[in-house]
Amino acid sequence: MLFLGLVMRASILALAICLAGSAGVAEAQRARPAASRVGQAPTPVERAAAVVANAEAARAQVVAERAQLARRYEAELAEVDQLKRQKPSWRRDRALRGKLASSLETARALDAVAARLKRADADVVRARAAAVVTIDQALITATGPRRVELERRRRVWAPAPAAPRKILIPDERLDPLADPEELELQAAALRDAEAELGREVARLEQQAARYDRMAALRRQHERAEELALRDESDPRRIGTTARGGGNEGLAAADDGAPAPGEHDLSDPGLDSRDLATALADVVDPSTVDALRRAERSTDPAARAAAARRARDAVRARLTTMRTKRAAIEGRARELRAP
Numbered sequence: 001m002l003f004l005g006l007v008m009r010a011s012i013l014a015l016a017i018c019l020a021g022s023a024g025v026a027e028a029q030r031a032r033p034a035a036s037r038v039g040q041a042p043t044p045v046e047r048a049a050a051v052v053a054n055a056e057a058a059r060a061q062v063v064a065e066r067a068q069l070a071r072r073y074e075a076e077l078a079e080v081d082q083l084k085r086q087k088p089s090w091r092r093d094r095a096l097r098g099k100l101a102s103s104l105e106t107a108r109a110l111d112a113v114a115a116r117l118k119r120a121d122a123d124v125v126r127a128r129a130a131a132v133v134t135i136d137q138a139l140i141t142a143t144g145p146r147r148v149e150l151e152r153r154r155r156v157w158a159p160a161p162a163a164p165r166k167i168l169i170p171d172e173r174l175d176p177l178a179d180p181e182e183l184e185l186q187a188a189a190l191r192d193a194e195a196e197l198g199r200e201v202a203r204l205e206q207q208a209a210r211y212d213r214m215a216a217l218r219r220q221h222e223r224a225e226e227l228a229l230r231d232e233s234d235p236r237r238i239g240t241t242a243r244g245g246g247n248e249g250l251a252a253a254d255d256g257a258p259a260p261g262e263h264d265l266s267d268p269g270l271d272s273r274d275l276a277t278a279l280a281d282v283v284d285p286s287t288v289d290a291l292r293r294a295e296r297s298t299d300p301a302a303r304a305a306a307a308r309r310a311r312d313a314v315r316a317r318l319t320t321m322r323t324k325r326a327a328i329e330g331r332a333r334e335l336r337a338p
Contacts, residue, residue: 008059045138045150048131052157055127059120066113069106070217076103077220084227100228114170128157148240159280167200167278169193169317174331183332190325197282197318204311211304275310283313 011188019104042050082104083096135154170189178186287310293307 036297039298043138044134045131045153048127048134049153052124052127052131055120055124059117059124062113062117066110066117069110070115073103073106073110074220075142076106077224080224081220081227100224103224125159128159158181166280167282169281169321172321174305174324174328176331178331180332180335183328183335187325187329187332190321190328194318194321194325197314197321200279201311201314201318204307204314208304208307208311211300211307214300215304269300275307277313279310282317283310287313 040088076099080096080099083092083099086092131156135150135157139147139154141151170193172185172190175182276288276295280288290306290309294303297303
């Protein structure tokens with residue numbers, strides 16, 4: 001009897017434990033979907049960040065594609081140039097026609113990629129602008145670390161502030177009646193202007209190098225067209241043309257193929273008109289006029305020459321400014337000496 005009682009109590013206890021465990025599992029299962037739903041609901045800022053990331057990834061893909069096509073186009077032009085230097089023959093003409101046709105297709109693909117890149121840039125700008133608006137709304141109630149993170153994202157996505165319209169040069173004249181404090185303030189202002197001019201020199205060097213690369217690509221393209229037309233007009237090619245079934249595709253394959261990089265001439269970061277305005281008080285008027293003429297030109301070589309001329313003028317002004325600042329600092333030290 002005692003044994004049966006013990007067995008019944010053990011059975012009841014085990015049943016109670018099982019029921020409690022089942023209830024806990026059921027409660028956990030009911031709570032898990034709710035937690036999952038909460039975790040899966042992104043905030044407006046997270047949705048905006050995802051849109052920005054997708055737009056930037058799409059643009060990076062287009063940029064990589066354009067770089068690959070530009071390298072291929074340069075290689076094809078080099079092969080065309082090499083073939084045109086060889087002795088005319090049926091085999092050489094057949095290979096030349098194929099290379100010219102291939103370079104034409106690559107040039108057209110570069111045109112299409114340039115248009116896609118322009119649209120991708122616009123998509124990135126729109127996505128970032130929308131994200132900044134979303135962040136501004138979230139900043140109204142954000143506090144603590146979340147506010148710091150939102151402000152960091154806003155700095156990344158907000159459009160860059162407009163560049164100053166004109167670089168202002170402080171007074172460089174040494175006033176013999178000035179106090180040491182005035183001379184030191186004048187020297188500090190000159191140091192700030194020197195740093196700004198140094199950045200401008202680096203920017204001009206980058207622009208000149210970029211325009212030089214664009215001019216080299218254009219020259220290669222024009223040389224390919226010239227060689228194709230020259231071979232067409234060569235009387236020694238008549239017999240070869242007749243045997244090869246016509247050579248009219250040589251010039252036609254290369255005609256109308258735009259030189260890569262022409263679309264980049266409208267890049268706002270390389271606008272010579274902005275440089276002419278910014279450097280109006282820094283360089284001489286003839287250099288400013290050269291920058292304005294280059295802005296109206298579609299020749300990248302002319303723009304590269306104007307950028308180099310402006311770079312040399314800014315560098316010369318920077319050297320002069322450093323010399324005058326040193327004289328001002330020397331005068332301040334002289335006045336402070338016991």
